[in-house]
Amino acid sequence: MAFDRSKYIESFKAEVRDLLQETSAGLLQLEKNPHDRSLAELLMRKTHTIKGSATMMGYKRIVDLAHVMEDAFEKVLKENLSLSKEQVDLLFKCLDAIEPLLDDKVTWSDKGIEASSVSNLCEEVKNLFSHAPSQAPQAVPQPAQGSQGIEKEVVDVSQKSSALQSAVEESIRVDIDKLNRLMNLTGEMIVGKIRLNELVQSLNDKVEGNKELDENLGGLTKDFNMIKNNMDRLSKSLQDEVMKIRLVPVSYLFNHFSRAMRDLARTKGKEIRFEIHGEDTQIDKAIIDHMKDPIMHLLRNAVDHGIEMPQARQEKGKPIEGKITLSAYREGSRVVIEVADDGHGVNIDKVKERAVAQGFVAQERLSDMVDDQIYQILFAPGFTTTDEVSETSGRGVGLDVVRDHIAEYKGMVEVKSKPGLGTSFLLRLPLTLAIAESLLVAAGTDIFAIPIETVMETLRVDPSAIKTIETKEAITVKGHILPLVRLSDIFNLPRKGIFEKRFLPVVVVQSVEKRIGILVDELIGRQDIISKAIGDPLKNVSNISGATILGNGRVILILDIASVIRSAEGVVIKKPSAPPKALVKGKKKTVLLAEDVLSTAMLEKSILEAAGFSVVIARDGKEALDRANQESFDLIITDVLMPRMDGFDFVASLRKIPFYKEIPVMIVTTRETDEDKRRGLEVGADAYILKKDFTSEGLLETIERLLG
């Protein structure tokens, strides 16, 4: 009788992936150490297990592949064979073929892949292992240097394989959602505990100095305090333990690379010894899962551009075999992953030269820059040294992608290099994404959290030091101009008596290269928060990256600094000193505002409403046109760049509607070419205002003129 396999597919896939990785690691070791019978035995067992599981789940092609591999390993074991390079390559090819078979949904009936390629592969294995003369054990090529290191590695691995096995037996797979729920509940329990603490405290206050009451309660107060203290300890340990569940050893990812490095070195014709250190270092699975590409990029860079060709190394008197190390270690609350090579290092003079030539840095600034700052240029988007005919060519290509990727997981990249001795890239990552250290600030009546890694410093600014530069506010900090933005303006929040303060708190934040000062009403302090995603429909709301729940059970929002900086670059308007209230007489006039950037829309809306208009916001040209058809507006204000239908098309379509032939239309945009202005007036707009020249007075003046 057929059983419902679908329930087990996910765990089957995960299990086979683990087995493939273990087999791959084992095969690498067997190649280096052909005499290790226990390794061949282990490999035979692993492939046998793959075969067994795949049989149960009906993945016939996988069964075939695993079967021939198992036979091959059995032969190695029984006949004491040493694997030739071709044989190893072929076995790796089989392993590679299994992985996609797992993901291919059609594989269920084995139709999706070219069946012939699998059977060919199986035939190849059979042939190579029955006919090919096996290499005599003594003929196994032993690398001239570094053999000691390899032997050491083998010891490590045989230990690891037994450790691996016990780890498998003693662990179970848990759905990440279950883990998140467990964490949520732990958080809620702590909220409850805080309430309990408050109650116990108020009980203590009542009892203190009231002996009679204390006696009447018969020691109850003491018991309560004991239970409270016990709960404090328990909940703290519980939270710590739950956090730890998310952590996995980096070996989980690192083991993937040994295989890739072997292939890379072979194709590049370089002799490379690849070492892994600190594979037991623990880190959040959600982070390490996404580090595969950046680490691979850095490793590839090290092979391509770091390590010299064997001959060049020999000339320099270095060991012919280059060394690339991938290591992980804890550093305070962070985990550092380091990719180091002993190649020729970054040529700092070349970087400087190129940086100036390509306009990344002004020549006169170079002398002020320390080496670390120079290395940071390597990460600038578009920076390249490829058109040079030098050994360093290619260094830096795509590093901006690596940095951005690391930044996404709240990490930083650092480069260290010594000419002639090598380069290392250090990825500093948080231990877990679940807990984020944040700065809590208040704006208006709301509290927000700012991720600490984006905070450069906090300042207290004298209001008179705030200058206005090109319609934007700014202050001068250590000789540099720092643009200022009020959180309450970005979010359109009520201001809370901010001008009465003698000093205003400013949080200096940075994202990528951009740095701004955020003016807040109050700095509350640093706090570890558990960041939580906000689900649909608010997942993509601008300026907010998530939320957290404070000890009192209240939700506060976490600022998305990159998006706040972008918003700050938009329209910044000084509030009208006295909104011209009586602008509109008689019936309230209605304005249709087509603007896709919500913060801009809200700002314009608030100005218009303050002037006595009633405002309807449409988020693109299409929506605006629909609204215009349904209602009769007295004035239309539109942006140009919008999704679905742009402002020009919207105005053009609008003018075709009889009612809107004479209704005033204004375009408010960042597009300042004459071509655009001409086009705007051509399609029928009455006024064209640039966002950069935008002031509330200017807007209202124009409206007054248009409405006559």
Place this chain on the structure above:
Amino acid sequence: MTEDSKKIIFEVDDLENDDEISLTAYMRVLVFFVGQEQYCVDIKDAKEVIKVEHVTHVPGVPNFVLGVMNLRGEVITLCDLCSFLTLDASERPKELWALVTDVLGAPMALLVDEVKGAIDIEERLIQPPLATLGTKMSQYTRGQAQVGGEILIFLDLKKILTCEEMEHLKKG
């Protein structure tokens, strides 16, 4: 009102004891008030009803989003059903209740005025939306049913929560 709800529940009990129950198709719905009107939703769409205690305002979102709140450690969005139904929200009861639904997958909450409880209604009693309803409203309803002298408007939560404004918000 209380009399009627008692009556409804009484009828339900009656029906459950009736042997002929299997002959008619019944649907269990959750009945609640928004303003003066009574509405209902398929009970399968309503995960739970919670008391709204603290709502955190989210800046820069449309009016129908009241903010986010804490549901046992999870941060969920609270929307105002009033705005979707274009009802006047000026008079609200002191105690606020929200209906938690997961029709979109992740849970979210909808503010309602008062929850009456669950009843079973005969599917054949559900009539198509009235022609007099506005176009927007008729899109959001699966019809209405007269139960015990009361008219229940049967809301389609999925339609409401996938309306154009909502989709726009989701895109950010």
